[in-house]
Amino acid sequence: MDLKELKAIATREHQKQDKTCIRCCTVGGCLSANGLAVKENLEEAINEAGLGGKVDVSGVGCMGLCSKGPLVRVDPTGTLYDRVTPDNAWGIVASLPKQMDRQSSPRIMPSQYQPNNHPFFTRQLKIVLENSGKIDPERIEEYIAADGYQGLYRVLREMNPESVIETISRSGLRGRGGGGYPTGLKWETVAKAQSDRKFIICNADEGDPGAFMDRSVLESDPHRILEGMAIAAYAVGASQGYIYVRGEYPVAINHLQKAIRQAKRLGLLGSQIFESPFDFKIELRIGAGAFVCGEETALMASIEGKRGIPHPRPPYPAESGLWGYPTLINNVETFANVPTIIRKGSDWFSQIGTEKSKGTKVFSLAGKVCNTGLIEVPMGTTLQQIVQEMGDGVPDGGQAKAVQTGGPSGGCIPTKMFDTPVDYESLSKLGSIMGSGGAIVMDETTNMVDVARFFMEFCMDESCGKCIPCRAGTVQLYQLLTKIREGKSSLADLEKLEALCDMVKQTSLCGLGRSAPNPVISTLHHFRGEYLALIPNHHSV
C-alpha cells in the first residue's frame, strides 16, 4: 500500500458518494430501537420504487440524538428523520427530492431537529465524532475516503518519532480518560524508556455508569482508533498494541474485529506499513465486567490473564507496564483525536478550547433531559448551554437541580454553577471531575443522598479488596449513608461520614478508592440541606 493506492480508494468512494444516500443509524440506541429493520425496509422500498442503483442505503454509526432514535438522514440534503419505524420506510422514499410528484405513499415529516438549525447540532464541533453517523463503520474504504490513514502515512514517511511527539505536545491534547495528563508528555516518557519491547494499550473499558462515548466511537468509527494507536506506536517505538474493550459492548467488539481484519488486508496494520520499516499489530482483549479494570495497572493485570487488581505506582506503566515492559496506555477518545491533529496540525487544534484545556470533549448527555445522546463541544462550553440549549432542559417542565459528571469518581454540580465553562480545572474546582464524559442531569425529584448512596454502593461492589481503606471504608460509608437515608442518624454520624470520606480519599491505593468519596463530598458541600433534612431534630442539638 502506498499513497497512490490510498488516494485511488478514496477517489473510487467519492464517485459513489455523489448520488443520494439514505443513512440509517445501526448502532447503539437506534439498533435497540429496531434500526436494522428500518434499514432493511428502506432497501426494499428503494427497490420497489425502481431506484436501486440510483439511491444508496447504508448503515452508519451514531448521529448523536440517541433518545429520538432510530434516526435516518437523507444526504446530500442532510434531512433528518427521527423515531422512524420500519413502516415509515416507504414514506421516506416517497419524500426523496425527485420522488415528490409521484406520491406513491404518504410522505413523512422530517424531524424538528435538523442538523443545520437545532442547537443540539449547531453548538457542536466534531473532531472525535467527525465521521460518526457519516461513514459505514464496517467499510474501511469509507474511512479512507474521509481522509483516513493519511495521518499515518504522513507520520511514517515524512516525520520522525520526535517530531510526532512534538506535534502532540504542542497541540495541548490531554488524556480524555478523566485525569487530563498531557498526552505528549506521556508519549515522551515511554519513548525515552530503554527497552527492546514496548506496548501500546487502548483503554476501552468504559466502566463509568452513565458514560457511552467510547462505545459510540468504537462502534461508529473503529479505524480512527487503529490509526491513532499506530501513530502512537511509531512515536514511542512499540510494535504491539492491545485494545481492552468491555465485554458488554458486543457491537463495538464486532466492528473492531472487522476493522483490524480489513486494515491487515490492506497492509495498514502488520509488517512494513506503507513500505516503511514500521511493524504494528493490534490484538483485542475482552473485559469480563470489572470496573476496577479501568485503572491502568489493574487493566494490565487483566490483559496478563490475572485478577484485575491494581498495584502501587511508581513504577508507572511508562517505565514498567505490561509484563514489565514500558507501556503507553491512553483512552479511546485520546487516540481518536490523534489522526486529526496530525492531519490538520497542532496549531489548528490548540486554537480550540480554553487556555489549559485544548480541543473538544465528547459528553454523553443523559438522565432527566429532553435530548439525550452524544455531543462533542469545544472545551469551555458552559453547562447551561449543554443542558438548556442542547438538551432542551428537563422534560415536562421540570427544573434541573444538578449535573453529575465523572461517574462514581466525580461529583454533582448544582444549577447555580451552570455558567461555569467546562474544562479540567473548573470542574475539579467545583469538586467534580471531567471524568470520561458522562453528564447526567438530575431534577427536583432526585434526592442527592440517594445519589451519593447509589454511587457508594457501586464502589463498594466494585472494590477489588486489595487495600483496606477502600474495601472496608466503602462499606462503612454505605452503611452510614443508609442510616442517614432511613432517618436514624444524628449530627455525629454526619461528622463521622466526613472524616471517613477524608480517610478513604487519602489512604486508598488506586484511583477507585481515592475517588470513591467524591460523590459524597460534593453532595455534602452543595446540598448539605438535604442531608440535614434527614437527620431527626438536628436543629435542637
Next chain:
Amino acid sequence: MPITQKNPQTHPSSDKRFRMLAATMKRYQYASDALIEVLHQAQELFGYLEEDLLLYIAHGLKLPPSRVYGVATFYHFFSLKQKGAHTCVVCMGTACYVKGAANLLTTLEQQYQVQAGDTTSNNQLSLVTARCLGACGIAPAVVVDGNVEGHQTAESVIHRVEECLHHGS
C-alpha cells in the same frame, strides 16, 4: 473422573464442546495469559463454568486451580451457576437509575419471586443487574434474551418478559 496431566487436550466425556475448548487453548499456545479469553470461550460453549470445567482449563493452561477459580470469581461476567432458560438484565447505570430502574427491578423481583442475581425455581428466568450497558440515551434499558429494550416502564418490561417466557423470544 480425574483428568490426567499428561494429555490435557482430552476429556473423559465424549462431549465435543471440550474438543472445541481444547482447540481454543491450542490457538493461544496454552499461554497462561490467555486465561480470560479461554474462560470467555468456555462460558460461551457451556453457558456457565462448573468446577470440572475450571479444573480442565487449569490443567490445559498449566495453572494452579486456585488461580483459575480466583479469576473466574473475580469478574462479574463469569457465572459459576447454571442460568435459567431466559435472562432479563436490568441496567442499573446512573442514567437508568435516575429514570427509575430500581422500580423496574422491584417489579420484576415481585412478579417472578426471584432476587436479582438468581434464577427462578423452575429454571425459566434469570434476573440479572448490569452496571451500565452504555444505552443511556434510551434509559431505562433492559436486555431480554440478548435484545436491548429502551424507554421501559414496569408494564412494558413485564409484557416483554412474558412474551419471552411463553413464545421463546
